Amino acid sequence: MSLTVNGRTHEIESPPLTTLLDVLREELRMTSPKVGCEQGGCGACTVLVDGQPRRSCLIPVGALNGVAITTVEGLGTPEDLQPIQAAFVHHYAAQCGFCTSGLLMAATAYVANGGTDDREAIAHALGGHVCRCTGYVKIVDAVAAAARGDEFDLSTTAEGRYTTMHTGGDS
Ligand code: FES
Numbered sequence: 001m002s003l004t005v006n007g008r009t010h011e012i013e014s015p016p017l018t019t020l021l022d023v024l025r026e027e028l029r030m031t032s033p034k035v036g037c038e039q040g041g042c043g044a045c046t047v048l049v050d051g052q053p054r055r056s057c058l059i060p061v062g063a064l065n066g067v068a069i070t071t072v073e074g075l076g077t078p079e080d081l082q083p084i085q086a087a088f089v090h091h092y093a094a095q096c097g098f099c100t101s102g103l104l105m106a107a108t109a110y111v112a113n114g115g116t117d118d119r120e121a122i123a124h125a126l127g128g129h130v131c132r133c134t135g136y137v138k139i140v141d142a143v144a145a146a147a148r149g150d151e152f153d154l155s156t157t158a159e160g161r162y163t164t165m166h167t168g169g170d171s
């Protein structure tokens with residue numbers, strides 16, 4: 001079967017019941033989706049499937065013929081962050097980064113679907129994403145800023161933070 005990820009089509013060798021998460025990480029070497037609970041409960045593995053956030057640990061790759069997958073690798077680059085990534089940097093919405101990829105994808109869908117800066121609506125959209133570090137306030141700040149279309153001057157931001165926004169870290 002083939003799988004289209006970030007606009008590029010790949011021939012997949014893994015058996016059809018292999019999870020999308022394992023295919024992305026182990027076969028295609030895209031490490032932004034993180035291996036958390038592997039039971040649908042933490043959101044760390046979230047990617048976009050035809051534009052909607054989905055837990056990649058729950059989806060067998062064989063069910064994905066003909067759909068478009070988007071991961072953080074398909075957002076902006078460290079030199080040219082997309083607005084949601086810039087908002088996370090500006091608002092210090094990531095600490096260890098383990099949850100960040102999944103949150104970025106859920107937030108991307110929220111804003112693309114016309115989400116506003118209403119904090120309750122954002123909390124609802126990000127419900128089920130577990131972050132053990134931030135206390136969530138800065139994450140909601142970042143998504144609200146992106147929903148408003150705020151712009152940021154990130155010229156004084158440390159380079160390491162850009163890397164986290166692009167890959168969700170190395171693990
Ligand atoms: Fe998929 Fe936790 S690893 S929801």
Ligand code: FES
Pocket residue numbers: 093094095096097098099100130131132133134
């Ligand atoms: Fe560490 Fe969210 S930043 S789990």
